[in-house]
Amino acid sequence: MDEFREPRGLTRRMLLGGAGALIVSFSLVPQVLAQQAEEEGPALPGALNDTRLLDSWIRIDADGRITVFTGKAELGQGIRTALVQCAAEELEVEPGAITLVTADTGQTPNEGYTAGSMSTPNSATAIRNAAAQVREILINEASLRLEVEPGSLRAEAGAIVGAGGERLTFGELVADNLLHVEAQPTSRLKATPDFKVMGQSVQRVDIPGKVTGGAAYVQDIRMDGMLHGRVVRPPSYRARLVEADTRAARGMPGVVAVVRDGSYLAVVAEQEFQAVKAMRVLARSARWEESPDLPDITRLADELRAMPFQDGVVADSKTAPGAAAKTYEATFTRPYHMHASIGPSCAVGHFVDGVMTVWTHTQGVFPDRDAIAQMLNLEKAQVRCIHTEGSGCYGHNGADDAAADAALLAHAVPGRPIRVQYMREQEHAWEPYGPGMVTHIKAGIDEAGKIAQWEYQVWSNNHGTRPGSAGSLLSARYLAAPFQLDPQKLNITPNGNGDRNADPGYTLPHKHVIWHFIPDMPLRVSALRALGAYANVFTIESAMDELALLAGIDPVEFRLNHMDDPRARDVITAAAEKFNWAAGRLPEGRGRGFAYARYKNHAAYLAMAVEIEVNRTTGRIRLVRAAAAIDSGEIINPDGIRNQTEGGILQAASWTLYEGVTFDRTRVTSIDWQTYPILRFGGVPDSIDIEIMNRPGEAFLGTGEAAQGPTGAAIANALRDAVGVRLHDLPLHPDKVRAALLQA
Amino acid sequence: MSTNLTVNGQTHAVEAEPDTPLLYVLRNDLQLNAAKFGCGLGQCGSCTVMVDGRAVFSCVTPIVALEGRDIRTVEGLGTIDNPGPMQQAFIEEQAAQCGFCIPGMMMRAQALLERNPAASDAEIRSFMEPNLCRCGTHMRILRAVKRAGELMQQAGAGRTV
Numbered sequence: 041m042d043e044f045r046e047p048r049g050l051t052r053r054m055l056l057g058g059a060g061a062l063i064v065s066f067s068l069v070p071q072v073l074a075q076q077a078e079e080e081g082p083a084l085p086g087a088l089n090d091t092r093l094l095d096s097w098i099r100i101d102a103d104g105r106i107t108v109f110t111g112k113a114e115l116g117q118g119i120r121t122a123l124v125q126c127a128a129e130e131l132e133v134e135p136g137a138i139t140l141v142t143a144d145t146g147q148t149p150n151e152g153y154t155a156g157s158m159s160t161p162n163s164a165t166a167i168r169n170a171a172a173q174v175r176e177i178l179i180n181e182a183s184l185r186l187e188v189e190p191g192s193l194r195a196e197a198g199a200i201v202g203a204g205g206e207r208l209t210f211g212e213l214v215a216d217n218l219l220h221v222e223a224q225p226t227s228r229l230k231a232t233p234d235f236k237v238m239g240q241s242v243q244r245v246d247i248p249g250k251v252t253g254g255a256a257y258v259q260d261i262r263m264d265g266m267l268h269g270r271v272v273r274p275p276s277y278r279a280r281l282v283e284a285d286t287r288a289a290r291g292m293p294g295v296v297a298v299v300r301d302g303s304y305l306a307v308v309a310e311q312e313f314q315a316v317k318a319m320r321v322l323a324r325s326a327r328w329e330e331s332p333d334l335p336d337i338t339r340l341a342d343e344l345r346a347m348p349f350q351d352g353v354v355a356d357s358k359t360a361p362g363a364a365a366k367t368y369e370a371t372f373t374r375p376y377h378m379h380a381s382i383g384p385s386c387a388v389g390h391f392v393d394g395v396m397t398v399w400t401h402t403q404g405v406f407p408d409r410d411a412i413a414q415m416l417n418l419e420k421a422q423v424r425c426i427h428t429e430g431s432g433c434y435g436h437n438g439a440d441d442a443a444a445d446a447a448l449l450a451h452a453v454p455g456r457p458i459r460v461q462y463m464r465e466q467e468h469a470w471e472p473y474g475p476g477m478v479t480h481i482k483a484g485i486d487e488a489g490k491i492a493q494w495e496y497q498v499w500s501n502n503h504g505t506r507p508g509s510a511g512s513l514l515s516a517r518y519l520a521a522p523f524q525l526d527p528q529k530l531n532i533t534p535n536g537n538g539d540r541n542a543d544p545g546y547t548l549p550h551k552h553v554i555w556h557f558i559p560d561m562p563l564r565v566s567a568l569r570a571l572g573a574y575a576n577v578f579t580i581e582s583a584m585d586e587l588a589l590l591a592g593i594d595p596v597e598f599r600l601n602h603m604d605d606p607r608a609r610d611v612i613t614a615a616a617e618k619f620n621w622a623a624g625r626l627p628e629g630r631g632r633g634f635a636y637a638r639y640k641n642h643a644a645y646l647a648m649a650v651e652i653e654v655n656r657t658t659g660r661i662r663l664v665r666a667a668a669a670i671d672s673g674e675i676i677n678p679d680g681i682r683n684q685t686e687g688g689i690l691q692a693a694s695w696t697l698y699e700g701v702t703f704d705r706t707r708v709t710s711i712d713w714q715t716y717p718i719l720r721f722g723g724v725p726d727s728i729d730i731e732i733m734n735r736p737g738e739a740f741l742g743t744g745e746a747a748q749g750p751t752g753a754a755i756a757n758a759l760r761d762a763v764g765v766r767l768h769d770l771p772l773h774p775d776k777v778r779a780a781l782l783q784a
Numbered sequence: 785m786s787t788n789l790t791v792n793g794q795t796h797a798v799e800a801e802p803d804t805p806l807l808y809v810l811r812n813d814l815q816l817n818a819a820k821f822g823c824g825l826g827q828c829g830s831c832t833v834m835v836d837g838r839a840v841f842s843c844v845t846p847i848v849a850l851e852g853r854d855i856r857t858v859e860g861l862g863t864i865d866n867p868g869p870m871q872q873a874f875i876e877e878q879a880a881q882c883g884f885c886i887p888g889m890m891m892r893a894q895a896l897l898e899r900n901p902a903a904s905d906a907e908i909r910s911f912m913e914p915n916l917c918r919c920g921t922h923m924r925i926l927r928a929v930k931r932a933g934e935l936m937q938q939a940g941a942g943r944t945v
Binding site: 430434714 | 801804811815816817818821823824825827828857858859862863864880881884885909912915916917919920921922
């Protein structure tokens with residue numbers, strides 16, 4: 041626990057200016073230089089392009105200790121282990137020889153958010169290239185000192201060694217800012233057949249601590265003199281606090297402060313459960329003014345489509361639609377989904393001598409720092425955000441809000457660290473949800489069974505309302521001088537947003553894809569894993585199956601008939617083989633479904649098949665098994681890819697079968713695990729088999745969000761196969777299945 | 785007010801109000817990290833510990849009910865240098881993503897396997913039903929529990945403390 045007692049790294053070096061005045065630390069200088077260099081220098085691999093000095097990423101002390109820095113954060117996806125593997129491989133050291141420092145505004149490169157399955161493409165690429173270049177610099181330095189050809193030297197176990205037994209340790213070689221140089225555009229990367237650490241299922245570095253009671257999470261931080269904060273949330277989004285009796289809570293045992301600022305209410309107490317009890321008393325005393333301004337959930341699709349929208353063209357073949365022999369047209373919907381982290385969000389704030397330090401499980405320490413600084417009217421240099429793991433987040437959950445609350449309370453009660461943790465109902469009701477969406481497909485096939493026309497529309501909010509500005513922080517909106525969320529703008533980008541994967545990845549002679557962008561957000565929404573890709577792939581792959589049926593062609597064959605990309609063809613074929621698709625239709629009561637997508641149309645390829653069992657009496661769907669093939673480029677850690685893919689399939693199966701946020705006209709009513717049920721062990725399939733495509737030398741494509749879209753579609757396609765009905769509205773709840781069967 | 789609690793074989797005099805849920809005392813007074821706050825409602829299982837051999841939601845169990853009872857947490861199963869069978873199995877199977885729910889999973893499974901280390905797959909699934917995982921690590925958790933049963937049987941005894 042000692043590591044948490046002091047704000048590590050916030051050293052005298054950073055505080056040279058004395059009370060309140062921060063001098064930019066040495067570790068931040070490279071970013072300033074990098075910004076200048078960016079305008080002049082050549083493109084560098086991965087995130088090296090933004091943070092260009094090698095010693096921003098890798099430092100070696102005189103005693104040989106190696107520290108690797110990443111701006112990405114461990115979210116449970118295993119990125120710590122993968123990044124250490126890359127560095128160890130290219131530096132030719134054991135993974136255990138490397139200390140990894142993750143996202144920290146005081147120490148690491150600014151890599152924005154840990155999101156979008158970009159940690160390996162950005163950070164692993166940067167670290168691997170930086171490590172290879174450091175190795176070569178050390179070899180060159182050794183060659184000068186030993187007066188031998190660099191080609192006769194090699195890196196081995198923390199030293200550069202020669203054929204004749206010459207040996208200089210890394211620590212002996214680093215001097216005079218040897219690594220304080222800009223990275224080069226190309227590196228001498230090790231070839232895949234020479235890998236010792238990459239490509240191996242190295243065990244996760246964090247699991248032993250997590251299974252033995254180690255301090256692994258921000259929730260586990262205990263600092264001397266630490267206080268506990270709890271917030272009182274309004275009963276609904278646009279509620280205003282009319283009155284609250286702060287005196288009763290203030291007089292309770294252990295209570296140090298009751299904070300009221302506009303409609304913002306919170307308590308601070310010596311002990312955690314004292315804070316909980318004071319929070320309850322304060323909440324009971326509060327009177328709020330509410331307004332019934334939420335949409336009618338019973339006609340959500342109509343309500344969403346009736347809202348003002350702007351159109352963006354996502355894809356346009358600029359060709360005329362071909363003549364269709366048969367057409368398929370349908371509307372699909374996806375409800376609001378929760379991140380539903382098992383641990384409610386938590387943060388620790390500490391305001392000392394004008395410097396605010398926040399330990400947070402945010403996905404973006406730098407943007408979160410900027411937002412907190414704006415909220416508290418502090419300079420950015422006065423705020424430091426240090427990533428500390430939390431419960432899995434799967435996108436923009438309550439993490440940034442908890443960081444803001446910890447900062448607000450630490451600002452109100454300076455000098456002592458304050459730990460804030462949400463209650464379950466606060467996390468459930470206030471996290472920003474994955475937006476509800478509507479999609480519409482109209483497609484046709486020609487006489488030969490080939491797709492001749494493809495018209496696609498998606499109605500969706502923005503899927504990214506993350507910090508950067510204070511209006512993204514929940515509590516900042518309720519202060520007496522409130523901050524507003526930035527105006528929402530339509531942006532069509534290669535990564536996509538609500539339109540992510542709306543462009544079908546198939547080779548089509550005609551396609552026209554439109555995003556009806558809805559700026560107004562009646563429910564609070566932001567990034568949930570896969571963003572719009574989940575609903576878009578659900579729709580596209582449902583349509584592909586319907587078109588295959590119209591054409592009388594096997595769905596796997598039909599997909600291959602419209603696919604030119606060989607890597608896509610490989611995962612489709614591999615998934616079909618893994619599932620034993622060739623064995624044909626399943627017995628009565630069972631169904632099989634197939635789906636494919638390349639995430640974002642430029643990241644990981646994933647195809648999968650599922651088998652389900654449908655109980656015609658109850659309408660209940662049981663996922664029996666899943667088989668998938670994934671190509672995420674060069675493999676760093678096969679078991680890491682498998683773990684993420686299994687998790688993606690099961691989480692998306694839960695979305696698909698069980699989940700949807702509920703609300704009445706005033707309040708969110710999904711406030712716990714009974715009102716927002718998710719997958720339990722009883723719904724877990726018998727098996728999930730994953731084939732990982734081996735792609736030596738290819739770029740890292742990321743893994744964490746490849747499976748979500750295909751999973752939803754594969755299950756819906758299996759339902760169609762099993763009972764002959766297609767459900768268009770998620771989730772595929774037993775009531776809907778039963779109703780559809782009665783009508784069929 | 786002082787309450788005597790026996791946790792992992794050690795008795796502690798805890799100064800806390802009697803209605804305080806065990807979870808807060810474990811985490812804050814005894815500084816044990818493993819049991820987690822997930823819901824405070826007994827709905828998710830991340831706070832699961834063992835009391836007299838049974839799996840219990842520590843977030844809804846006030847300490848006043850626990851004097852003289854045998855309370856066990858993940859910290860009592862072994863250490864990072866000398867992990868017990870349950871911990872060893874979760875490491876071997878790499879049965880975690882974020883890992884937040886895992887200590888609760890381990891204690892529920894421990895309660896099952898101490899009674900029956902040869903529990904069948906179906907018994908394990910059914911017994912684990914109260915505990916939630918959001919990362920989708922279920923397949924690995926099930927494998928790890930099965931493996932823990934094997935390790936316990938090999939060790940010849942379920943109990944490691």
